[in-house]
Amino acid sequence: MAKTKDFSNLDTSRAMQQLQTALAQEEPIAQDKQDKQEKPEAQEKQGRKPRKRYTAEEAQQILESGRNARGLGGVKMPRMNMAFTPVNHDFIMTIARMTGQTYTDFVNHVIDLYREEHKEQYEAALKLRNSI
Numbered sequence: 496m497a498k499t500k501d502f503s504n505l506d507t508s509r510a511m512q513q514l515q516t517a518l519a520q521e522e523p524i525a526q527d528k529q530d531k532q533e534k535p536e537a538q539e540k541q542g543r544k545p546r547k548r549y550t551a552e553e554a555q556q557i558l559e560s561g562r563n564a565r566g567l568g569g570v571k572m573p574r575m576n577m578a579f580t581p582v583n584h585d586f587i588m589t590i591a592r593m594t595g596q597t598y599t600d601f602v603n604h605v606i607d608l609y610r611e612e613h614k615e616q617y618e619a620a621l622k623l624r625n626s627i
Contacts, residue, residue, distance in 0.1 A: 579587065591601035610617060
């Protein structure tokens with residue numbers, strides 16, 4: 496038989512007080528983290544510049560240059576969920592740590608090397624794909 500939890504001793508007074516204050520002042524109640532984030536005007540008051548947002552063309556140039564896109568607003572790297580054999584996973588983790596790289600940087604480096612070695616095959620595959 497499932498045991499039910501007793502929440503009768505839970506103190507909700509602070510939450511209720513905030514709710515009543517918001518309702519009395521007719522303020523919207525924040526539903527998620529995005530609503531709670533500072534507005535650019537508030538950032539400027541605190542001496543911070545608003546975060547730069549990149550256009551699609553700027554984002555494409557950054558991605559093609561091979562630059563890391565972390566922290567660049569509006570620039571998203573293509574993503575892929577991958578599974579590795581235990582041996583390959585251990586290899587990636589070990590070598591990436593030894594070389595001071597992230598796992599992603601290491602895997603991208605290995606793929607870059609392979610792509611350079613098999614440049615002709617890749618170009619032929621692109622031609623075939625584009626002809627279909």
